[in-house]
Amino acid sequence: MQQLKNYLKNKGRLTGFASYSMVLLIALISILIVSLIQSRLLLSIYRRQSLSDTLVNEYAAESEIYDIFTRVVTYGATFPPDDVLTLPDGTQLTIDTEEDPITGDQAVTVTARRPYAVTILRGDRTVTVTGTDRVEIILAIDCTGSMDNPSGTVDGFGKPTTRIEEAENAALAFVDAIIAHPNYDRFYIGVEVFGIDAAWLKVDPLDVTSADLTPTNNHAQVRTSIAASFGHDTSFIESPACSLVIDNTSIGSSFALARDYFMAYPVPLGLTVKRAEVLITDGAPNSRMPYADCPDTDFGGDNFCPAFRHFCPGKFYENTKIPQWQCDNAYMSSCLAKREDDVTTPLIVNCNECQGRSRDFVRCVLAKSGTTYTEPPPSSLVYSGGVRDPDVDAYVVTIYNGVSPEIRGIFETYATKYFDLGNAANLTTILGDIFDDIVTSTSSFTLRRIIPAP
Structure with a gap:
């Protein structure tokens, strides 16, 4: 138990x-x-x-x-x-x-x-420089007498400068911008001057037989030639380059010379070449030179039409172009009929009928081929007779006050970009902006994560 x-x-x-x-x-x-x-x-x-x-x-x-x-x-x-x-x-x-x-x-x-x-x-x-093997730029500088006028700014010593001086300064800065670019060797630049006609700057401005300053990537030579070609005014002593052209303004002549160059030297096969024209002027077009590629009489005709009669053959300042450009009674009858003596004296006889023809010449060489444009008032013109290569950009800079609505309308309608500055004070800055626009640099941008180290 x-x-x-x-x-x-x-x-x-x-x-x-x-x-x-x-x-x-x-x-x-x-x-x-x-x-x-x-x-x-x-x-x-x-x-x-x-x-x-x-x-x-x-x-x-x-x-x-x-x-x-x-x-x-x-x-x-x-x-x-x-x-x-x-x-x-x-x-x-x-x-x-x-x-x-x-x-x-x-x-x-x-x-x-x-x-x-x-x-x-x-x-x-x-x-x-996006997809571009070469960049070709032609810089055109107005060499007419009005470029002697004050620029609206002063130099480093406080002395007023002239428009031609500021044009030279801007051109030199433009070349310096090219030299400073990482792909500077791809840039070819040529320089021309214009009045009634247009001409290439000379490598040696004191020797009219020296080589033309057509587009080249020898930037040091371009800079040297520009510095030696221009000065305080447009006289031969100060600016020998201006003696190459007839005084008075045919803006179309400048674009015609650039066009002739680009046509004579087409882009080589297999290369991508960007081309541009940059023009500086201080006046409205008032004359035109003969240009066979703008033959339509409604838009200027293939003729010589100077602002002043004394540039016609047999007159006091008759041009010496070979063959000599003729002044035809068919389109200058009013001017040629005037009785003033401009044969033995430098008397100025205005040929006002040439102003309209000079504007038509600008339209012809500045408007892209194959494109129809409508200008703003007051002209409201519908135009499709342009001869500019669509692959060539055109920039226009005016450095005078009082650009007429019609002239402004022409530049705004047909140019790639137009800059109305009023004076030459900011010309160097604007040419810098144009250079940036021409270059159209792009960035190949990549963003990636990095694993932090322990």
Whole structure:
């Protein structure tokens, strides 16, 4: 009986221990489950915070890279140095910049740091002259007597300059911009002057038999020739280049000379060549030279029509072009009938009928071939007789006040771009803008993530 009591007593103890053990085991399992759930919950929270910080970092870093390149490419800002920034939300940015002084290639690396994430982004910009093997530019400078007028600005000593001086300064700065370009060797530039006719600058301006300054990539020679060709006024002593042309204004003659050059030297097969003409003038067209490719009598005809009769054959200042350009009674009857003596004296007899013909000549050589244009009022002319190659850009800059609505309408309608400055004070700046427009540089831009080092 005693043994039975002991057995039951021990069995009760074992059952209690087993129950206690089971409860303890369940408690431990419950703690583990709760801990696991809590860990996963915390991990999820941290992951979400890390993802949030990563997104914030990427946005901040990418925005900073785009902001830098937008300021540099679009607005011409200086490429910035390295920098460290703390944004209002606490994001820390470390900005490392690189720029190749030879190629102009640029890179920006931005490291963005937040408590739960580090992000590194790099933006690379490669600068090229887009798809162009060569750029050919012809710069035309007005050499008429009115270019002796004040420019509207002064030199470094406070002395007023003339329009021809500012044209020279702008031309030299234009060449300097080419020399400074990473792809300078692709740029070919030629320089011409114009009055009633047009002529190439001479390599040696004091030797009329020297070579023409047609487009070349010998930029040092171009610069030297420009500096020696122009001075304070248009006299031979100051500006020998201006003696190459007849005084008075035929803007069409300049574009005709450039067109003849481009036609004589077509783009070589397999090459992509960008071509442009840039013209500076301080006067409205009042004359025209003969040009067979603009023969339609409704738009000027193939004839010589000077602003003043004394340039006609047999008159005081008769032109010496070979063959000698003739003044025909068919289109200058009113002017030729005047009785004033401009044979033995330099008396000025105006040929007002030549003004309309000179404007028509500009229309012909400035308007693109195969294109129909409608000019704004007051002319409202519908015109489709242009001969300019559509692949050649044409820029016109006027540096005098009071451009007539009709002349402005012609330039705005037919030129690639027209700049009405009012004077020559900002001519150098505008030619710089034109150079940037001609170059049409583009950026090959790549943005990539860099894995942070541990």
